[in-house]
Amino acid sequence: NAGVTQTPKFRILKIGQSMTLQCAQDMNHNYMYWYRQDPGMGLKLIYYSVGAGITDKGEVPNGYNVSRSTTEDFPLRLELAAPSQTSVYFCASSYRTGTGMGYTFGSGTRLTVV
């Protein structure tokens, strides 16, 4: 029972480079989310998806793109990395929103942009 799997766990990027953070879940959850956590701050929502083919912006979407071609996968794309994108990124999933049910989070990707 893998839950939510994120790869890579760590990455160092140079300014202007691009990369894709991978996220996969095996729980058949409809909803998937990408959050970032900056030091001393709470998690902030970047993008979310309510099902395959449907994505929407969260609180801090600038500089990122997502796609949801399958229920299982929800990759996050950084096109032109900037130092402000240095953060820990968490992917999460849930059956549905609007309830007290919690999300299942991945273990995170620590990204440094230099």
Next chain:
Amino acid sequence: DQQVKQNSPSLSVQEGRISILNCDYTNSMFDYFLWYKKYPAEGPTFLISISSIKDKNEDGRFTVFLNKSAKHLSLHIVPSQPGDSAVYFCAARNENNNDMRFGAGTRLTVKP
């Protein structure tokens, strides 16, 4: 715009005693409140939640209290155990909104 605030970055308690973690929010539209626990190098894990129609929810050693008039909630852990040492995040959401807002977290240390 910090809609969910945890004003205590850290808390230290003795094993067996009560741990009380506090959280304040500003958005009156929030109707669900959750607590997550996070160990180093792991993602947050869901701990307990409470709907805005309740003022208390209990699950074993964990109890969450909600005071809507004060826009305040708290998590009580009794008795505290060393394995409870982690960062605890308070979160809030509106049922019609997909944006769950998180506090900055409180690092709890339970000393043996």
